[in-house]
Amino acid sequence: MSQGILRYLSSTIGRKYLMAISGLVWTLFVLTHMLGNLLIFAGSDLYNFYSYKLISNPLIYLAEAGLVLFIGLHATTGISLKLRNMRTKPSLYAVTPKSAKGASLSSKSMIWSGTITLVFLVLHLITFKYGTHYDTTVDGIQMRDIYKLVIECFAQPGYVAWYTFCLILVGLHLYHGVASSFQTLGISHPKFNSAIKGFGWAYSIVVAVGFLAVPFYVFFVKG
Numbered sequence: 384m385s386q387g388i389l390r391y392l393s394s395t396i397g398r399k400y401l402m403a404i405s406g407l408v409w410t411l412f413v414l415t416h417m418l419g420n421l422l423i424f425a426g427s428d429l430y431n432f433y434s435y436k437l438i439s440n441p442l443i444y445l446a447e448a449g450l451v452l453f454i455g456l457h458a459t460t461g462i463s464l465k466l467r468n469m470r471t472k473p474s475l476y477a478v479t480p481k482s483a484k485g486a487s488l489s490s491k492s493m494i495w496s497g498t499i500t501l502v503f504l505v506l507h508l509i510t511f512k513y514g515t516h517y518d519t520t521v522d523g524i525q526m527r528d529i530y531k532l533v534i535e536c537f538a539q540p541g542y543v544a545w546y547t548f549c550l551i552l553v554g555l556h557l558y559h560g561v562a563s564s565f566q567t568l569g570i571s572h573p574k575f576n577s578a579i580k581g582f583g584w585a586y587s588i589v590v591a592v593g594f595l596a597v598p599f600y601v602f603f604v605k606g
């Protein structure tokens with residue numbers, strides 16, 4: 384990579400671009416993951432078969448490496464921009480203007496919702512990806528019974544409460560993230576700003592509610 388590109392990527396605007404792009408990759412991932420999870424309503428065989436098809440595709444390793452790379456970039460650039468903000472803000476303003484106060488409040492909530500989402504993600508992978516391996520057979524093919532593990536977890540109120548808390552934070556993080564990444568990428572115009580805001584809200588509500596449908600269904604309907 385040339386020196387110029389490296390210098391650009393480590394500049395404030397370069398880091399903002401990296402944050403926006405890596406955030407948008409994860410924004411798309413969570414939508415597809417949420418839609419895949421809704422197959423739980425179609426029953427155990429289809430849910431297990433979907434998971435089996437996904438994890439037995441060799442491209443999964445590439446996708447997983449991409450997700451790790453993008454979340455790593457997103458978290459490190461987010462933290463470095465936050466630290467830069469903390470260092471420069473007090474010297475910029477003798478009295479913090481109202482708009483800057485609003486921005487700092489929003490970025491403060493982003494760093495916390497982002498950190499909790501990261502903790503959630505690690506625990507989530509330990510619970511499901513690396514959790515108990517039950518076996519089942521669908522159409523003569525032996526595969527992991529991930530359905531059984533999901534039902535087992537969400538039969539417990541502690542899991543449902545933790546997922547509810549985290550998915551509300553994921554929704555808020557997505558909402559702020561979608562709006563600010565559009566702005567970073569130059570997709571902003573006074574005419575369309577309220578439409579972009581509406582899109583951000585709709586997207587994050589659909590994702591959070593779609594994810595939450597699974598623990599709520601398991602706990603309240605199947606339990």
Ligand code: HEM
Nearest residue numbers: 413420434438447504507511512529546553594595597598
């Ligand atoms: C109620 C909500 C959720 C449920 C029921 C759920 C379910 C699952 C299950 C069962 C797996 C294991 C898939 C397998 O190995 O076959 C998984 C993996 C994963 N989940 Fe979730 N998930 C939820 C929410 C989330 C959220 C909010 C995120 C991101 C913020 C997320 C990110 C991931 C990632 C990155 C993987 C690993 C994918 C891979 O390496 O192939 N999940 N999830």
